[in-house]
Amino acid sequence: MHIMEGFLPVGHAVAWTAVSAPVVAYGSWRLIRTVRQNPELKLLLAASGAYVFILSALKIPSVTGSCSHPTGTGLAASLFGPWIAAVLGTIVLLFQALLLAHGGLTTLGANVFSMAIVGPIVAWSLFRGLRGAGVAGAVAIFFAAALGDLATYVVTSFQLAAAFPDPVSGFWGASAKFLSVFALTQIPLAISEGLLTAIVYNLLQRY
Amino acid sequence: MDRLDPAAGPAREASGARPSPDASGAGLSPGGGACVLEARGLGFAYPEAGEVLRGVDLSLHAGERLVLAGANGSGKTTLLLLLAGLLTPREGTLLCDGQPRGRSRRAVRAWHSRVGLVFQDPDDQLFAPTVFEDVSFGPLNQGCDAALTRQRVDRALAALGIADLAERPPHSLSFGQKKRVSIAGVLAMEPGVLLLDEPTAGLDPEACEDLLETLAALAASGTAVVVATHTMDEAWAWADRIALFGGQRIVACGPPEAIFRDLSLLETLHLREPLLFGVARRLADAGLLPPGHPLPRTQAALFSLLSQGT
Amino acid sequence: MDRLDPAAGPAREASGARPSPDASGAGLSPGGGACVLEARGLGFAYPEAGEVLRGVDLSLHAGERLVLAGANGSGKTTLLLLLAGLLTPREGTLLCDGQPRGRSRRAVRAWHSRVGLVFQDPDDQLFAPTVFEDVSFGPLNQGCDAALTRQRVDRALAALGIADLAERPPHSLSFGQKKRVSIAGVLAMEPGVLLLDEPTAGLDPEACEDLLETLAALAASGTAVVVATHTMDEAWAWADRIALFGGQRIVACGPPEAIFRDLSLLETLHLREPLLFGVARRLADAGLLPPGHPLPRTQAALFSLLSQGT
Amino acid sequence: MRQLDSVAWTGRWKRRPAAEKLCLCLGVMTVSLAVAGPGGQVLIFALMALLTVGLAGVPFWTWLRALLLPAGFLVLGVLTLFVSVGWAEGEAGGGVTLALVPPTDREAAVFVGLRSAACVSALVFLALTTPLPALMTLLRRLGVPRDVADVALLMFRFLWLLFHCLETGRRSQTARLGYASRSRWLRSSALLAAGLLPRALDRGTRMDAGLRARGYDGSLATLSSEERPSLLRLGGIAGGVLVLGGVTAWIG
Structure with missing residues (x-):
């Protein structure tokens, strides 16, 4: 769920950029260290990043009938860890803004925080936790992908609520408002994405 | 040339071919098979690339072997995608078994069951973890039950001579094997029309010959087989009928001998006279082949005629 | 056959080819160019696929046009990767300009500067956002400064006739255009040896001819050009010398006419006699071509001889 | 995506330095976010539209289509801001109450919509006049680490290769009725997504060999x-x- 260009007031745009920047910078540092040790990883990282972008062009059906875009960053997190995934996710979001006019430059920081940082970290740590607790791979990946998606959606709603608190009920009222407006599309989507990722996981095990 | 498409006007005149009153219509083909697929005045344009096809007429009969011949970028692939119902024509009509193409879900499904398309690159088509699963993809989507699907898959694999590959993962196969698997995947849906985009591209000479033989056997069993290619020698060796592509249209359509006699037209389209045809024609003209024989379609046939004639 | 590799023993006997005392050695070629690249007893095995090459000897001379002919999977691509220094042979030695291949970074870089490889799929080599930038990659890696790089890029683009594509992104190009760009990218490094893996695969007849002409011009200017292909007609039309691949080895190596006269050997290797060669040979045997001429290498040459002979 | 990209590559302003276009785009966005009132936002939107369609020669319909996707989010977002949620506390039968926000807040919501539209028009200007790699090259010059910029540039290349793979793969599945029902849809999408990953990694490995042949280290x-x-x-x-x-x- 992308926040559009210009939708956030200038203070919020700057603040979210400041929050995301250190994470992306740290991820970049790790990425640089990795490719310096192993130049061919540069090509593999780029190919995986492109894969993450392309997954977002894969339309999946949700129960309500609307189609949308799975993020795929969870998968990148499982391949390269959440830090490098955050960098790849940032590049993907920049590409989406400039190739599809989806998202934006001033809202890049906010979108990176929800989609390239929180989502993948939730998905990645859930997957590791569930696997550690002995849950089957496909089940773990279902919850990781679905809840990673939901985490993104919750964070986006909070970001919007922080920028536009409700005149009556303040931040929490606005959060409830944004959560429920986008719930219709996002919850079925999260389930679809969880199912899809679980099937993909099973198929990849067999390749 | 016994068939010439009405829309081919300007290029036809430029090439010096004689116009023919016989427009490509429905009904029975010279060979006697029923008309299974027909295009009338088909036009198409991509948003970025502009117009790629204009006024294409084509009819296809059961059991026929048709070659779409043309240079790269002449629109062959686009026509195949249109015939397979994967693109919607901007103008013109498409008929399958005499019925126009509907837009309902049911009609689209029926069309895809009837007209199968094999893509040029088998990697674009093979996604399942094993050959068996990949070939079963189509029949299962058609709603076949497990037993019928298994039967169809086995039959398709046998028809292509790859029954032994059933349990292999596609990515472990050679290019030629992948090609056969991708054809089996379409064949298992038992289409009435089989369209193939450059099926012999990337195959070595022996694999080419084997594949063309398999396709000929399919046509003999009643399937209409359409092959798009830029290899003229292949067209001459294999086709019942050839549709020549150029300038976004079918410029000429007819039996191979008539098509390849028009040298100036071939040149305009950046195509070559098939070698075997050219040699045979010149030898026949010089009286070196025994008279009364059709021009030979294979090297072996030419050589045997040559030994009779001299 | 004036060259036969000593390691080809068993298959050579099986095929009935006469052994020749002349082992492929260093020194001057029949054509007079200096020996630029030489392989002696090259062997290679992939960890998954096992042995793919064994005892390969090959020498290559400046300005020579060599065709590596063989069925798919016969090891042509592996040999090219070895010659280009991208794989390390398990056994045998490789010499470039008489110097063995070193392992230092500097030596590897020098090798890549001297021996260029064009991959079959141009998408494996095009990475930059525009054609100009892509072609500039090689010269910059060689340590050229901006001015020299610019000059080399312009020259390479001009040699392939694609100067007008300089500012285009690769994803907007046709397959044939990409192919030319990938060749230009290697050519800009001004290698002494240019290796091409199936350069005409996927091109239509006209594009094929144009490309082979371009490659012939390159060879005429002194580059040794090696083309791997399974199209025998192309080998016949273009090669100075042909190395026949089969059973993980080079089974025979020599001038095209000698190679293609050995029909039983071709059959063993699942290859075909080139159509033009076969026709011309039989016509000449039947006395239908004027005597004293070498067998024609092009369709046009055959037809003109035919009109003289009859 | 293909259409926006091809307009950027073939447009009249393609050859203008990316730095100039980025400067203009960010400058206009800053004015829109920090200075402009409602009238100013309308002015900015009109100016950027004029610049993109009029001067840079972007076809009108392409421009409009690029605006369509953000427009959906904008309308939904602004409508959400029109509604206020309240909790009735402690009373029986109480619960959530919905109400229209007061006029000043409605005006504020409309203003957010206008501001966003103005900024989107600046973004679309940049997207439709500047090939994406030119911006990546610029970012590298501005201090983004070389390796990160390299990865971004390579991603741009790979993305078209994979996009082609996705498109033809989906077509071939459609031809075999892979999307004829909802359950088959999910299965087909998963097959495609799973199949693309090894292909992507394979592309990366092959490109590595292709570049090493040209001296990549x-x-x-x-x-x-x-x-x-x-x-x-x-x-x-x-x-x-x-x-x-x-x-x-x-x-x-």
Whole structure:
């Protein structure tokens, strides 16, 4: 769920950029260290990043009938860890803004925080936790992908609520408002994405 | 040339071919098979690339072997995608078994069951973890039950001579094997029309010959087989009928001998006279082949005629 | 056959080819160019696929046009990767300009500067956002400064006739255009040896001819050009010398006419006699071509001889 | 995606230095976010539309289509801001109450919509006049680490290769009725997504070999043929943005 260009007031745009920047910078540092040790990883990282972008062009059906875009960053997190995934996710979001006019430059920081940082970290740590607790791979990946998606959606709603608190009920009222407006599309989507990722996981095990 | 498409006007005149009153219509083909697929005045344009096809007429009969011949970028692939119902024509009509193409879900499904398309690159088509699963993809989507699907898959694999590959993962196969698997995947849906985009591209000479033989056997069993290619020698060796592509249209359509006699037209389209045809024609003209024989379609046939004639 | 590799023993006997005392050695070629690249007893095995090459000897001379002919999977691509220094042979030695291949970074870089490889799929080599930038990659890696790089890029683009594509992104190009760009990218490094893996695969007849002409011009200017292909007609039309691949080895190596006269050997290797060669040979045997001429290498040459002979 | 990209590559302003276009785009966005009132936002939107369609020669329908996707989010977002949620506390039968927000808040919501539209028009200007790699090259010049910029540039290349793979793969599945029902849809999508990953990694490995043949050892240096930005024009753009700031502050 992308926040559009210009939708956030200038203070919020700057603040979210400041929050995301250190994470992306740290991820970049790790990425640089990795490719310096192993130049061919540069090509593999780029190919995986492109894969993450392309997954977002894969339309999946949700129960309500609307189609949308799975993020795929969870998968990148499982391949390269959440830090490098955050960098790849940032590049993907920049590409989406400039190739599809989806998202934006001033809202890049906010979108990176929800989609390239929180989502993948939730998905990645859930997957590791569930696997550690002995849950089957496909089940773990279902919850990781679905809840990673939901985490993104919750964070986006909070970001919007922080920028536009409700005149009556303040931040929490606005959060409830944004959560429920986008719930219709996002919850079925999260389930679809969880199912899809679980099937993909099973198929990849067999390749 | 016994068939010439009405829309081919300007290029036809430029090439010096004689116009023919016989427009490509429905009904029975010279060979006697029923008309299974027909295009009338088909036009198409991509948003970025502009117009790629204009006024294409084509009819296809059961059991026929048709070659779409043309240079790269002449629109062959686009026509195949249109015939397979994967693109919607901007103008013109498409008929399958005499019925126009509907837009309902049911009609689209029926069309895809009837007209199968094999893509040029088998990697674009093979996604399942094993050959068996990949070939079963189509029949299962058609709603076949497990037993019928298994039967169809086995039959398709046998028809292509790859029954032994059933349990292999596609990515472990050679290019030629992948090609056969991708054809089996379409064949298992038992289409009435089989369209193939450059099926012999990337195959070595022996694999080419084997594949063309398999396709000929399919046509003999009643399937209409359409092959798009830029290899003229292949067209001459294999086709019942050839549709020549150029300038976004079918410029000429007819039996191979008539098509390849028009040298100036071939040149305009950046195509070559098939070698075997050219040699045979010149030898026949010089009286070196025994008279009364059709021009030979294979090297072996030419050589045997040559030994009779001299 | 004036060259036969000593390691080809068993298959050579099986095929009935006469052994020749002349082992492929260093020194001057029949054509007079200096020996630029030489392989002696090259062997290679992939960890998954096992042995793919064994005892390969090959020498290559400046300005020579060599065709590596063989069925798919016969090891042509592996040999090219070895010659280009991208794989390390398990056994045998490789010499470039008489110097063995070193392992230092500097030596590897020098090798890549001297021996260029064009991959079959141009998408494996095009990475930059525009054609100009892509072609500039090689010269910059060689340590050229901006001015020299610019000059080399312009020259390479001009040699392939694609100067007008300089500012285009690769994803907007046709397959044939990409192919030319990938060749230009290697050519800009001004290698002494240019290796091409199936350069005409996927091109239509006209594009094929144009490309082979371009490659012939390159060879005429002194580059040794090696083309791997399974199209025998192309080998016949273009090669100075042909190395026949089969059973993980080079089974025979020599001038095209000698190679293609050995029909039983071709059959063993699942290859075909080139159509033009076969026709011309039989016509000449039947006395239908004027005597004293070498067998024609092009369709046009055959037809003109035919009109003289009859 | 293909259409927006091809307009950027073939447009009249393609050869203008990316730095100048980025400067203009960010400058206008800054004015829109920090200075302009409702009238100013309308002015900015009109100016950017004029610049994109009129001067840079982007086809009108392409421009409109690029605006369509953000428009959906904007309408939904602004409508959400029109509604206020309240909790009735402690009373029986209480619960959530919905109400229209007061007029001043409605005006504020409309203003957010206008501001967003103005910024989107600046983004679309950049997207439709500048090939994406030119911006990546610029970012590298501005200090983004070389390896990160390399990965981004390679991603741009791979993305078209994979996009082609996705498109034809989906077509071939459609031809075999892979999307005929909802359950088959999910299965087909998963097959496609799973199949693309090994293909993507394979592409990466093969590209590595292809580049090593040309002397690749970790650095992807290329010679850019783009013109250097002129300081004069950059100054002109900065001046223009300042004037725009002044005008929008004045009209409110």
